Amino acid sequence: MRAPNHHRITRKLALTGAVAATGLLLAACGGSGDSDGTAHGGHATASASSGASAGAFNDADVMFAQMMIPHHEQALSMAKLADGRAADAEIKQIVAAVEKAQDPEIQKMKSWLKAWGRPEATAGGHGGHAMAGMLSDADMTDLAAAKGKEFDRKFAELMIAHHEGAVEMAKTEQRDGKDPEAKKVADDVVRTQAAEIAQLRKVLDRL
Known part of the structure; x- marks a missing residue:
């Protein structure tokens, strides 16, 4: 009776080992095949290091980024x-x-927008919302034509309005946004x- 028992045990161990090996192989394949879970996790981590998590944003975050990019570009x-x-030395410091x-x-x-799979904003704003504080082409032309104290004064006036627009948009993001890095x-x-x-x-007061 010992031989059959020993034979049965040996077969059972061999079968168990084969199942375990198969399980490990499937797990290894699953690690790459189950890329949605792991890739999303890796993508979110990589995205977080550069600014955003792919799963923690809302429309307010998207609009904030899409509108603030061209706003910053104009600044x-x-x-x-x-x-x-x-x-003026202070104007140069602010610049x-x-x-x-x-x-x-x-x-x-x-x-962020790349991580979220969203396009960048157009110069005219996003979703019908105008960007507060944006200068017109005429404003930029006038600023480019000025020099010295005249430039300093015009720059200060226009940048105040421009910054006020940015602050307004940022306050909207503070209130409505979801992504921690965007906020x-x-x-x-x-x-x-x-x-x-x-x-x-x-600066304007003394110019």
């Missing part, structure tokens, strides 16, 4: 005009601050641009 265009035209803060934010917001950028916009508005008003 950078205004800042570029200061080169060779601005005379440098705008360039330092807003270009990285543009790249961050573009990465954090909105907080930064409100804080930094409100401070720059106050500084620009003081």
